[in-house]
Amino acid sequence: MQIVETSNEGLKRAFSVTIPAKDIAARIDGEVARLAPQVRMPGFRPGKVPANLVKKMHGPAVHQDVLNAAIREAMDKLVQDHKLRPAMQPAVTLGEGYDQGQDAALTVELEVLPEVTVPALDGLKLEKLVVPVADAEVDEQVAKIASGSKNFVDAKKGKKAENGDQLIIDFTGKLDGVEFEGGSAQDTALELGAERFIPGFEEQLVGVKAGDEKTITVTFPEDYPAENLKGQAATFDIVVKAVKIAGETAIDDDFAKNLGLESLDQLKGLLRGQLEQETAGLTRTQMKRQLLDVLAAGHDFDVPPSMVEAEFSQIWQQLTQEATREEDPAAALKEIEDEKEDYRGIAVRRVRLGLLLSEIGQANGVEVSQQEMQMLLQQAAQQYRPEDRQRFVEYIQSEPLAAAQLRAPLYEDKVVDFLFDKAEVTEREVTRDELQAAIEAEEGAAPAAAKPAKKAAPKKAAKKDEAPAEAAAEAKPAKKAAAPKAEKAEKEAAPKKAPAKKAAKKD
Known part of the structure; x- marks a missing residue:
């Protein structure tokens, strides 16, 4: 040879x-x-x-x-x-x-990958913004749960129904005067203003009283799951059996016991833990972006154009998908097109940071254990149908690049945690709003990403101005491996109760 x-x-x-x-x-x-x-x-x-x-x-x-x-x-x-x-x-x-x-x-x-000098980690300083969870926040969460557990009681005789009231109704749906399958029900509870029925249904029942009979006309949405009802005008004959109003929900131990807990204190403890976990996630995001900004500011080396192009393609695909979901897709697409080079700069930054994290991790013995890899593999396999999971596992085990890509996000997090441990970290208490503002400010300050202050579709994708996990794991960076995809099971289209189908509500 x-x-x-x-x-x-x-x-x-x-x-x-x-x-x-x-x-x-x-x-x-x-x-x-x-x-x-x-x-x-x-x-x-x-x-x-x-x-x-x-x-x-x-x-x-x-x-x-x-x-x-x-x-x-x-x-x-x-x-x-x-x-x-x-x-x-x-x-x-x-x-x-x-x-x-x-x-x-x-x-x-x-x-080829560039030669990257592993930076000295002495003198690395980070500020950790901590949000203490106040009692008032916990009480607010308890109140929200209570508001979602409404206890409806019979209203005074002759009361006209308002938004927030509950009706007990019988209804019969008809197309051109003929009843259609799934369009009738008895003793159905309907909370006015909850928007659980198709558009126009609840609104026409505001003002009814117990004992009223009323016929309303509605039009099924064009995206309604039942083919025979899409876009069709239908009538519903309605009998109002009762009007109920929301009663006061006492927030006490009995309320907590109805939720399957032992006491109100236990409920508050669980909610406090959830809030602390949520704010801890935001704090980590703020620290990670601060760390990446520090690393990016101190390193400038050439990166492989193919890796940049692959990373940019992922960013651009996400941007365009989000733009097409905006109210004015054409305007959103033009907006991101005008700043295409800025997003390409984001791709350069992300690849460079990924390679730098990879070198830091390898130089300091950061690894993903075999046990951790098995857990990742089993978690990923759960996304597939049971009959396809083993095929997915075998694919990952036989394709080193696909395995590296699966391992990459965890590897990047472990390198970041290693750097957190090495850094001199000072803590400062802030409010949740201040923490969120700090995260947004760091996004806007990214050297390679001259992003505008206000964006519609692009903004979400632009926030991912971080190191691509694929590069951080020194796998096949940025470009996705072609893992086998299990076919999704088909969903039933026809609802059991036409007007009450949640899917009928427009976004």
Whole structure:
């Protein structure tokens, strides 16, 4: 095998690789000899089929498999002999006109990872913004739970229903005067203003009294799940059996016991813990972005263009998807298009930070354990249907790049935690609003991301101005591996109760 470097510019490399025809032929003969005992052919005893007949029958397939294996080995040798660290998969081209019996002439182009100097971690200083959870916040959460557990009692006779009141009704739905399946129900509880029925249904019942009978007309939304009802005008004959008003919910131990807890103090303790966990997550976000800004400000090195392009493609895809969901998609798309280069700058920053975190982690022995990897694998497999989970596990286990991508976010978090431990951290108590403002300010201060102060669709994606986890794990950075995707189970379209179907509510 002959390997010759043909280009060396910056982070780009090119090579010509020649695999001799005799080596390929020898490997084909070896593979044929291995397969011959397994081949069955009329007129020959099992395992006695001549090698020349086996080659004639399976020659093209064997040649292709052998050639592929030879190319993979050549790439491994090239990387090892030249001590390369490829940024992405090398682009390998087989010379035009190649045929069996000829030398395999390959052209190999790739980009390599830059040499990154691991920074000294002495003197790293970070400020940790801490939000104490006040009793008033806990009480507010308890009140919200109580408001969602309304206890309706009968209203005074003759009371006209208002938003917030509950009706007990019978209804019969009709299309062109004919009842349709799933459009009728008895003794249905309906809270006016809760928007649980299709648009226009609840609004027409404001002002009714117990004993009233009323016919209303509504139009089913165009996106209604039942095909026969989409966009259709329908009437509903309604009998109002009762009007109820929301009673006061006493916030005491009995209230907590109705929720399955022992006491009100236990409920408050659980809610306090949730609030503390939530604010701790925001604090970590603020510290991480502060850390990344410090690292970005102190390091400026070339990054592989292919990694930047792959990272930018992910950012751009998310931006455009969010823009299409805006009220004015055309305006949102134009807005992000006008700042396309700013987002490309974000991609450069993210790749650079990812590579830097990777070097820091490797230099300091940061690792994801086998046990942690198994947990990640099992969690990821739960996203698939039961019958597809084992296939997904086998795919990850057989594809190093896919496994590295799965491992990457945890690896990045572990490197960040390592840096937190090394840093001199000072704490300062702030309010939740001040903490959120600090996070937003750090997003706006990112050196590579001159983002506008107000954005619609782009803003959410632009917030991810961090290190891509793929690069931080030194996996196949930025570019997603093609993991097998299980097909999603089809959902039933027809609702059981047409007007009460939650899906009918417009976003």
